[in-house]
Amino acid sequence: MKFSKYFISKFIEILIVIFGYIIALMMLFAFKASSQLVFGISITFLVICFAVTLTGYLKRRRFYNNLISNTEKLDKKYLVLEMLNKPSFYDGEVLYEVLYEINKSMNENVKKYEMSLTYFKEYIELWIHEIKLPIASLMLMNHNQKNKVDKRYEEQIKRIDDYVDQVLYYVRSENAEKDYLIKEVSLKKIINNVAMKNKDDLLENNIHFISQVKDEVVLTDSKWLEFIINQIISNSIKYKKDKDSFIKLSVNDLPKQVDLHIIDNGIGIPAKDIGRVFEKTFTGENGRNSSKSTGMGLYIVKKLCEKLGHKIKVLSVQNEYTEVIISFSKDDFYKVR
Amino acid sequence: MIVEDDKIISEELTHLLETSGYNVITLTNYDNTLEDILNSNFDLLLLDINLPKVNGEFLLKEIRKVSNVPIIMLTSRALETDEVLSMSYGADDYITKPYNPTILLLRIANIFRRMEKNVNSLNYDDIKVYQNKGILVRNDKELDLTKNEMLIFLCLLNNRGNIVTRDELMTELWNNEEYVNENALTVNVSRLRSKLEDFGIHGAIETRKGQGYKLL
Known part of the structure; x- marks a missing residue:
């Protein structure tokens, strides 16, 4: 002044x-x-x-x-x-009071939206819980009808389930609450779960699934990590090449962190798109060509990684390979508990 | 025993387990769930977490106070905390809906297998099967099997006389972190077959075209 x-x-x-x-x-x-x-x-x-x-x-x-x-x-x-x-002059007092009132009403307004968002999140979680029941029923019914119903039904049910999961983890990744639990988790077990989930897709598409993961243990939430790896594997399956496809998982155990490498020999990502793959609703050239892309998968993956404290990186050469690296830090803090 | 309040899932689970050779009882009334469970006679319990009037985790805790019967928790809530809680209350396994039926059957079979003490000395006629060593023994003669061949042989042996589909064999192998493809499975089966032939077991594995394999 x-x-x-x-x-x-x-x-x-x-x-x-x-x-x-x-x-x-x-x-x-x-x-x-x-x-x-x-x-x-x-x-x-x-x-x-x-x-x-x-x-x-x-x-x-x-x-x-x-x-x-x-x-x-x-x-x-x-x-x-x-x-x-509080100021000692009259016009200042008036200003102060007015600011106070504005602040209060804005807080109430923000609170209102916060509440409605929380209710919405709760409803979505509940809804997903409910929708899983008919999906589970369908899977069982389909299995019990085997030989009469063909495998395509199973694939479609799995797709529905994957999309439902995406919504669930989107809601979780956007929410400020901490609804994950970090503990020591065997990478091998999680990779096995993901492999079992995608078994039919991998076999159907003739993709060689290679896991060189031994007994490495990382600090993470196993459910979240399973979703993350599942998204990456799904992408690898979606953007595979026609011949001799493989997906290879390996681990690099470093002094301060554990790196999980997921490499495929699929169609890769164009250089101009690679910097933006984690952006919300970004589909890029590959997404436009396949029309199955929502541009949400990797965005959610990135958000979840950020919340869990993992670093994630994508390397790719178009028409050659795509490599995703997830780094888990070795933090003694969690081990003490 | 199945405790699951969603009628269709309960019915389909019953069907699934019955066709796999298990006897199934289900709970239909949830007024005295805990007493009803404790008064029933069963070898394994499939327990849903979300039940009317009572929580599955609570039931689990109460059952564990009096019984060591194997319990698999079923839930549609994919939360780590639920799983940790269930496991710490003494559940033997925890499966999230929608479960792959083949995997569910596998997990159940695994629990029963774990319960049997003499896992390591299964027999096939006069042949002893040592799973951990990966060998078959007959009259002091040993036959080495690879991990895959052993898994296939055990899977066929556990379903002896019944047809085991390729999908089931595949599930068993993948579940044991052997991510083989269709060709490799065919190769493994034929290699196992010729090894058995060399060992003096002739025509043990029968191929049913379009269905699967059968151990005679």
């Missing part, structure tokens, strides 16, 4: 003061006051005016400078009111 600008903003008050001063002068001259008196009164008048303006300025300066610098410093600017002292 600058004095010069403050002074200019008081333009009308200054005009009024000058106008009053001229009238006073005219009155003094009309009563033929001595020039010393006129001079004395003028000086007093000027000093008083200046003092009033200055004190007004100083009071405001303290309050507003505080407000401005705090707002600049704060990451969450809407919390600035919490750090301000």
Whole structure:
């Protein structure tokens, strides 16, 4: 806050003061006051005016400078009111009260949306829980009818199940709550679960599934990681090449982290798209060509990895290979429990 | 015994297990679930977590106070916390819906196999089967089998006289982290067959075209 600008903003008050001063002068001259008196009164008048303006300025300066610098410093600017002292001048008080009211109503508004989002999330979780029942029934019914019903039914049921899972993990990845549990998990077991899930797809498409994972243990949530790996494997199956396809999983045990490499020899990702594969709804050239892509899978994968504290990276050369690397940090903190 | 309140799933599970040679009883009334379970006679319990009036995890905890019977938890909630809780309450396995029926059968079979003490000395006629060593023994003569061949042989042996589909064999192999393809399975079966021939067992494995294999 600058004095010069403050002074200019008081333009009308200054005009009024000058106008009053001229009238006073005219009155003094009309009563033929001595020039010393006129001079004395003028000086007093000027000093008083200046003092009033200055004190007004100083009071405001303290309050507003505080407000401005705090707002600049704060990451969450809407919390600035919490750090301000109530001002000692009237217009400042009015401003403070109004800001307080605005803040309060905004908080209520935000809370409303937060609640509706929470309800929505709860409903989605419940709904997924419910929809899994008919899916499970269908799977069992289909199995019990074997020989009469062909394998395509099973594939479609599996697709439905995969898409339902995607919604579930999307909701979980967007939510601020911590609904995962990190513990020591055997990579081999999770990979086996994913392999079993995709067995028919892999065999059908003649994709060689190679796991070189030994007994490595990582710190993660097994359900989430299973979803993550399943998404990556699904992509590998979706974007395979016609001949001699393989998907290879291997582990690199480093001093500070464990890297899981998932490599396929599929169609790869064009160089111009690779930087954007984790973006929401980004489908890229491959997605456009296959029309089965929602652009959500890898986005959710990335979000889940971020929440779990894993790093994920994609390397690819078009028409040659795609490699996904997930890095799990070895954190002693979790082991102590 | 199946405790699952979704009628269709319960029926289909019953059907699935009965065709696999198990005797099944189900619970239809959930007024005194715990007492009803404890008063029933069964070798293995499939227990749903979400039941009317009572929670499966609670039932599990109560049953474990008095019995060591194998229990597999079934649930549609894919939450790690549920699984950890169930396992810590003493569940033998935990399967998330929608489960692959073949895998479910496999897990059940595994639990029963674990319960049998003499896992390592199965017999096929006058031949002793040592699974862990990967050998068959007859009259002090040994036959080495690879891991895959052993898995296939055991799977056929456990279903002796019945047809085992290629899909079932495949599931068994994949479940043991042997991710073979269709060709490799064919090769493995024929190699197992010729090894058995060399060992003096003739025509033991019969091929049923379009259906699977049968151990005579």
